[in-house]
Amino acid sequence: MKSTPARTDTDSRHAVEARILTAAEAVFAQHGYRGASLQAIADKASLPKANVLYYMRSKQALYLRLLDRMMRRWNAVLDDITPESDPAQVLSDFIRTKMVLGQRFPEGSKLFAAEILAGAPFLGEYLSGELRLWVEERVRIMRQWSAQGKMDDVDPRWLIFLIWSATQHYTEYSAQIHGVLGQDSLTNADLEAATDFLVGVILKGCGLSAPSGA
């Protein structure tokens, strides 16, 4: 009978799937697609390997699902930008949001990084499709800002790359940061200081002064 599946059923299914996804995200982030093994994921999720394959159809399906989830988390970023916006406010928000996202989803961010490092075999279409349009739209608006004299005449493409790289560094290179600074993890105060530094330097570097509402 197809009738209403019991609440507890779907609940537990979601719970188990979430356990698998969390475990898989960490393993894929650490070792990349090829280097990750379903056995390692199953162990981390405390499940038999066959059970992982029962919920996720295959290694590839599991990986694609994680990539998709991570990209949807980024969709909200910098979505309300217009030619009339205050550049300082928008860029400041952009940097801060990116830093927060990296802290909130460190494994997902690393997973994304590993995918790019591997040459984006699964994300190629997304990069040259959806994301490319996203960038072109923001580039267009930023050029208008420059033309209006709201900010220095910098190439928006390099500016976007700068913000991406500078913020992602704190999650993807966390091992290097921890080793170099000699502490197991950055304190919240450190992260806020680093964020303020990035906002300060990048805005000033583009001829902008701190946004009023911050």
Add this chain to the structure above:
Amino acid sequence: MKSTPARTDTDSRHAVEARILTAAEAVFAQHGYRGASLQAIADKASLPKANVLYYMRSKQALYLRLLDRMMRRWNAVLDDITPESDPAQVLSDFIRTKMVLGQRFPEGSKLFAAEILAGAPFLGEYLSGELRLWVEERVRIMRQWSAQGKMDDVDPRWLIFLIWSATQHYTEYSAQIHGVLGQDSLTNADLEAATDFLVGVILKGCGLSAPSGA
């Protein structure tokens, strides 16, 4: 007989080793330590797998040798910094040198990135030892620059991370950049423009004006 090994012997040995190292660097960079297979490396070097293991003792020895080679390439960077140096000149050189290094050794840079992403299992000691001292020394000098009023009072740690991340981005995220910009590779003009952008924004962001000798 131990006597003078023929010139051609050591020559061909070096040549074969170089072939293997080049192939291995690319494979490790793309798939990480675990994801790389000796078979793939052997194929790329056009050698039987057993021959790869004859020259390099093991997968781990090969990997460590590549890491060591990459780190020695970076040793010369920013080595002549003193409290009396011109900050603008030093930071400008730092950024430009890093960009050039990334272009010269893209596979090695990616290999390094993959190692960090995996949690630096083999480089942990280097990061918390040699590299940490390197950073502390530069931080000390930059703080003096700030105290002398030569530049804004920014935390040198975040500044170093910013330069590392912003420059490395162009090699490690090349797949993303190519996808987003819709071109197979950045032209030299693009790279120079990006470099000038980074120098300009970061220096200005730290309260510095372009160095005289550039």
Add this chain to the structure above:
DNA sequence: TTGTGTCTTGACCGATCGGTCAGTTTGCTT
């Protein structure tokens, strides 16, 4: 030619890979 050390390689090892499947357990409906 013969001896000697290096180089080269196919065959093979146990372990692990992603994935399948048959058989059992479980939880809910009737």
Add this chain to the structure above:
DNA sequence: AAGCAAACTGACCGATCGGTCAAGACACAA
């Protein structure tokens, strides 16, 4: 209590993993 579909899992599959080894191929000195 009976029935049934979903959940679960140990055992197994062929392929590939890193690594070993013994047997040739090769270059060169005596």
